[in-house]
Amino acid sequence: ETGVTQTPRHLVMGMTNKKSLKCEQHLGHNAMYWYKQSAKKPLELMFVYNFKEQTENNSVPSRFSPECPNSSHLFLHLHTLQPEDSALYLCASSQVLAGVRGEEQYFGPGTRLTVT
Amino acid sequence: AQSVAQPEDQVNVAEGNPLTVKCTYSVSGNPYLFWYVQYPNRGLQFLLKYITGDNLVKGSYGFEAEFNKSQTSFHLKKPSALVSDSALYFCAVRVFKAAGNKLTFGGGTRVLVKP
Numbered sequence: 001e002t003g004v005t006q007t008p009r010h011l012v013m014g015m016t017n018k019k020s021l022k023c024e025q026h027l028g029h030n031a032m033y034w035y036k037q038s039a040k041k042p043l044e045l046m047f048v049y050n051f052k053e054q055t056e057n058n059s060v061p062s063r064f065s066p067e068c069p070n071s072s073h074l075f076l077h078l079h080t081l082q083p084e085d086s087a088l089y090l091c092a093s094s095q096v097l098a099g100v101r102g103e104e105q106y107f108g109p110g111t112r113l114t115v116t
Numbered sequence: 117a118q119s120v121a122q123p124e125d126q127v128n129v130a131e132g133n134p135l136t137v138k139c140t141y142s143v144s145g146n147p148y149l150f151w152y153v154q155y156p157n158r159g160l161q162f163l164l165k166y167i168t169g170d171n172l173v174k175g176s177y178g179f180e181a182e183f184n185k186s187q188t189s190f191h192l193k194k195p196s197a198l199v200s201d202s203a204l205y206f207c208a209v210r211v212f213k214a215a216g217n218k219l220t221f222g223g224g225t226r227v228l229v230k231p
Contacts, residue, residue, distance in 0.1 A: 043206065043221040048218070102210075104150060105160075106162065109158055110157075110158075
């Protein structure tokens with residue numbers, strides 16, 4: 001595996017539920033990311049955290065709420081989701097070096113979310 | 117703005133034959149280019165990247181890619197495909213700038229290698 005773990009691997013939730021996705025990276029990286037992967041759509045960047053600070057929110061609806069308590073952990077809190085939010089949610093991490101933008105990202109296995 | 121196009125949804129190739137997965141990009145500035153592979157029920161795995169220097173980049177599992185600035189392309193190649201190479205392949209681009217980590221992905225190309 002890549003050193004990035006995600007739990008749970010599968011989640012089924014109703015539209016009125018509240019749940020959280022968890023990501024942990026064991027690579028000592030300083031940046032973490034949430035992506036959404038839907039069928040027949042390109043991979044969509046949702047949020048970026050650098051040194052625990054959110055640096056990018058890609059116009060994500062407020063029913064998705066990220067949290068980064070430290071550089072190794074990233075959460076995605078979910079509430080009042082819609083069926084179209086069903087997708088594979090991928091977490092990634094990278095080591096960002098000042099002035100260098102060539103670092104690759106390492107991905108977790110994803111959480112398959114189904115909203116009923 | 118930056119964008120990536122993978123013109124083929126699927127590529128079929130016989131085992132042992134050469135494999136090519138196409139990628140073209142559009143950026144305003146110098147690009148950093150990446151290839152990732154995704155196996156069923158797995159996350160994306162990094163294959164290779166182009167930052168600067170030699171236009172031919174060698175990566176994991178015998179894959180290589182050639183950066184062509186005039187054609188704005190970064191095609192992924194493997195001289196002899198294996199059945200185990202069957203997977204979903206993504207090209208991605210980032211433009212060099214002072215800040216921002218945004219990596220833009222193409223739509224993906226499914227590769228099917230038949231025995």
